[in-house]
Every structure is written in structure tokens, then in C-alpha cells.
Amino acid sequence: MRTTHQKPQPHRAENGKNLHQVEPVMIDPGAPIQRFGTVRDLPVSLPVEARKQSVDLLNEIVADTITLRDLYKKCHWQVLGHTFYQLHLLFDKHFNEQSHLVDSLAERVQMLGGISIAMGADAAELTRIPRPPKDRESVPAQIARLLRAHEIVIRGVREAIRATEKNNDSGTNDLLMSEVLRTNEMQVWFLSEHLIEEPVVPHEEQVEEHSFA
Numbered sequence: 001m002r003t004t005h006q007k008p009q010p011h012r013a014e015n016g017k018n019l020h021q022v023e024p025v026m027i028d029p030g031a032p033i034q035r036f037g038t039v040r041d042l043p044v045s046l047p048v049e050a051r052k053q054s055v056d057l058l059n060e061i062v063a064d065t066i067t068l069r070d071l072y073k074k075c076h077w078q079v080l081g082h083t084f085y086q087l088h089l090l091f092d093k094h095f096n097e098q099s100h101l102v103d104s105l106a107e108r109v110q111m112l113g114g115i116s117i118a119m120g121a122d123a124a125e126l127t128r129i130p131r132p133p134k135d136r137e138s139v140p141a142q143i144a145r146l147l148r149a150h151e152i153v154i155r156g157v158r159e160a161i162r163a164t165e166k167n168n169d170s171g172t173n174d175l176l177m178s179e180v181l182r183t184n185e186m187q188v189w190f191l192s193e194h195l196i197e198e199p200v201v202p203h204e205e206q207v208e209e210h211s212f213a
């Protein structure tokens with residue numbers, strides 16, 4: 001392995017001519033090429049102030065969405081009970097959809113000239129979703145926690161929708177409305193329908209009602 005301090009030596013053919021350099025050149029991490037929080041110029045006909053505001057709002061949503069996505073995986077692994085199979089699959093489906101949203105949101109930040117939040121530690125610093133315990137929680141507690149997290153995401157998304165509408169940032173506005181908001185609302189619906197009190201076995205009165213004796 002070479003570093004920038006060592007000049008790569010080209011391989012030589014039998015006739016003495018230089019061949020292409022074949023050794024990988026590993027550059028030492030040095031100064032960044034763009035600082036986080038800055039917005040570079042891109043010819044998208046949108047003022048830098050509007051793009052900066054969108055980037056900041058989007059990055060908060062990226063952090064929240066990474067957190068919500070990971071919360072779904074925690075629930076997928078730790079769920080139990082008579083609805084285990086159904087919820088195990090549902091939580092993973094939502095995880096994949098949230099993963100897709102993270103990608104769309106982060107790429108939108110880059111399209112606006114900003115730098116997206118990417119690493120878990122940075123998302124943890126910025127997210128507004130409370131950190132869940134490492135402990136295992138009951139199914140109703142898991143679903144309630146997920147619903148609260150969704151509400152935080154949706155609140156942030158609605159705020160960003162208003163700001164992008166005002167700033168004429170139609171691309172971000174469309175992404176937030178048609179992809180992010182709708183996916184989150186759909187997932188809230190699917191989760192909420194589980195939070196009803198329905199016994200696995202019938203009550204005594206119901207058993208008597210349907211008794212053939």
C-alpha cells in the first residue's frame with residue numbers, strides 16, 4: 001500500500017517502456033473538500049438561501065428517518081407473542097421503505113449542493129426521536145414507540161413542506177409530500193390498526209353464547 005508521501009513507481013515492460021501504475025494509491029484522510037453545513041453552487045435556479053434552508057430541514061428529517069428505520073429493525077428482531085410472524089414481517093417491510101426514504105432524502109440534500117447526514121453517530125446527535133432502551137419491550141410498547149417516532153417525523157416533514165412551498169423549492173416539496181409524508185402516513189395507519197384490545201381467546205360470555213350444549 002502506498003501513501004501520498006511515496007511516489008508510485010510505474011512498472012516497466014521488457015523493452016524498458018513504462019507501463020500503467022497498478023499499485024493502489026491510498027490517500028491519507030486530510031482536509032475535507034466541503035465543510036458540513038455549507039452549500040455549494042449548482043445551476044438549479046434556486047437562491048442559495050432557499051437551498052440552505054431546505055438542506056438544514058432535510059438533514060433533520062434524514063436524522064429522524066435513520067433513527068426510525070433502525071427502530072423498525074430493533075422491533076423486527078425483538079417482537080414476540082401470537083402476532084410474531086405478522087409483525088416480524090411488517091416491521092421489516094417498513095424498515096425497507098424507510099431505508100428507501102433515507103436514500104431519497106440524502107440524495108436531495110446533495111442535489112441542493114449541501115452535505116447529507118450519513119453516519120449513525122451524526123444521526124443520533126441530530127435526531128428529535130428519543131433514544132429507545134436496549135431492553136426488550138412488549139408489542140404495544142413497541143408500536144406506541146414507533147407511532148410517536150412517526151409523529152415526530154411527520155411534524156418535521158410538514159414544517160419543511162411549508163418552508164419549501166414558500167421558497168419555491170418544488171423538487172424538495174414534491175419529494176416530501178408524495179414520498180415521505182405519504183409513506184409515513186401509510187405506516188402509521190398499518191401500525192395503529194394493531195392497537196385495539198382483542199383477546200386471542202373468546203370471553204366466557206362469548207363461549208356460552210356459542211355453546212352447543
Ligand SMILES: [Fe+2]
Nearest residue numbers: 076077088092
Ligand atoms: Fe430479518
